[in-house]
Amino acid sequence: MEDLVDGLLSGKVRSLAKAITVVENDRPGKRELLKRIYPKTGNSYLLGITGPPGAGKSTLTDKVIANLRKQGKTVGVIAVDPSSPFSGGAILGDRIRMQQHALDDGVFIRSMATRNHLGGLAKNTVDVIHLLDASGKDVIIVETVGVGQDEVDIVRIAQTTVVVMVPGLGDSVQIAKAGVMEIADVFAVNKADREGADKLFSEIRAMLDMVKGDFKPEIFRTVAVDDVGIDELVQGIFAHGDRVLTSGLVKEKLAQKAESELRAYLVDNIMERSTGLTLYDDVVKRIAAKEITPMDGVEELFTGLGMTKGEN
Numbered sequence: 078m079e080d081l082v083d084g085l086l087s088g089k090v091r092s093l094a095k096a097i098t099v100v101e102n103d104r105p106g107k108r109e110l111l112k113r114i115y116p117k118t119g120n121s122y123l124l125g126i127t128g129p130p131g132a133g134k135s136t137l138t139d140k141v142i143a144n145l146r147k148q149g150k151t152v153g154v155i156a157v158d159p160s161s162p163f164s165g166g167a168i169l170g171d172r173i174r175m176q177q178h179a180l181d182d183g184v185f186i187r188s189m190a191t192r193n194h195l196g197g198l199a200k201n202t203v204d205v206i207h208l209l210d211a212s213g214k215d216v217i218i219v220e221t222v223g224v225g226q227d228e229v230d231i232v233r234i235a236q237t238t239v240v241v242m243v244p245g246l247g248d249s250v251q252i253a254k255a256g257v258m259e260i261a262d263v264f265a266v267n268k269a270d271r272e273g274a275d276k277l278f279s280e281i282r283a284m285l286d287m288v289k290g291d292f293k294p295e296i297f298r299t300v301a302v303d304d305v306g307i308d309e310l311v312q313g314i315f316a317h318g319d320r321v322l323t324s325g326l327v328k329e330k331l332a333q334k335a336e337s338e339l340r341a342y343l344v345d346n347i348m349e350r351s352t353g354l355t356l357y358d359d360v361v362k363r364i365a366a367k368e369i370t371p372m373d374g375v376e377e378l379f380t381g382l383g384m385t386k387g388e389n
């Protein structure tokens with residue numbers, strides 16, 4: 078344990094890989110490990126990159142990594158498996174797109190499934206973010222697919238969230254849907270080499286004019302495959318970070334982050350304690366048979382787990 082913690086804190090790649098394995102596989106010592114490193118976290122810049130499937134998130138991430146490396150920054154990447162555990166396609170895609178960094182000690186890339194049973198941010202993701210943070214990565218990028226509830230959780234813990242959009246996906250709908258406006262700190266109109274990029278750009282701008290207040294996100298055009306617009310995008314990302322710093326919103330953001338982390342653990346923990354119990358299966362059956370309401374089911378489950386629930 079001592080060696081693992083020391084190695085991790087001094088940024089050794091092997092220790093980091095080992096620590097991640099401990100965390101992901103729930104090995105003994107996991108809790109102790111996380112407890113030891115937690116006070117050393119909070120120094121990385123956490124960047125969320127999200128957007129619809131195939132928007133070019135991994136290609137863009139690859140170019141952003143290269144850009145950050147040129148600035149001398151170390152980078153950790155968590156690429157979220159967007160679909161079922163059975164379709165390794167996206168993970169393979171991430172690997173291929175980011176292959177150029179495979180031999181670079183300053184870059185650590187991990188693909189993982191981050192969704193828990195309920196579709197929220199799984200605690201394993203939070204744990205791995207903490208490990209990357211403790212190992213001294215200057216920037217941690219979390220790539221998630223889609224713009225839905227799951228992503229919102231990751232967004233809540235990120236310092237800056239980039240929403241990647243592409244022309245030709247039914248643009249106004251794309252923008253208006255699923256809370257994109259709320260979560261984007263920065264927009265990247267990727268595949269700007271394609272027709273419709275200007276139109277998409279204007280539509281996002283118009284939409285922002287309608288809804289957002291003081292904190293209007295910047296919009297950037299990128300052609301990730303050709304490494305076009307990446308410098309500007311990266312500058313825009315850190316400019317957003319600076320704006321948050323000077324705005325006095327930092328405390329609020331940190332509290333929001335802590336709350337999201339706690340929630341990730343809470344949901345996973347309750348599910349872990351409940352599933353597999355005879356009581357749980359029994360409650361499911363009785364809800365299906367309309368004998369009890371789901372609300373009563375929760376009450377019974379909590380009572381069974383020795384928790385008392387307040388009036389609701």
Ligand SMILES: Nc1nc2c(ncn2[C@@H]2O[C@H](COP(=O)(O)OP(=O)(O)OP(=O)(O)O)[C@@H](O)[C@H]2O)c(=O)[nH]1
Pocket residue numbers: 129130131132133134135136137159167170174222267268269270271299300301302303
């Ligand atoms: N024309 C064009 N193609 C691009 C651009 N950026 C990425 N692509 C292509 O778009 C496809 C998808 O790219 P990815 O980087 O895998 O996209 P992604 O959003 O990570 O995909 P998922 O993780 O599967 O959702 C690839 O074939 C890329 O080469 C771009 O700027 N212009």
Ligand SMILES: [Mg+2]
Pocket residue numbers: 134135136167170171220
């Ligand atoms: Mg990808």
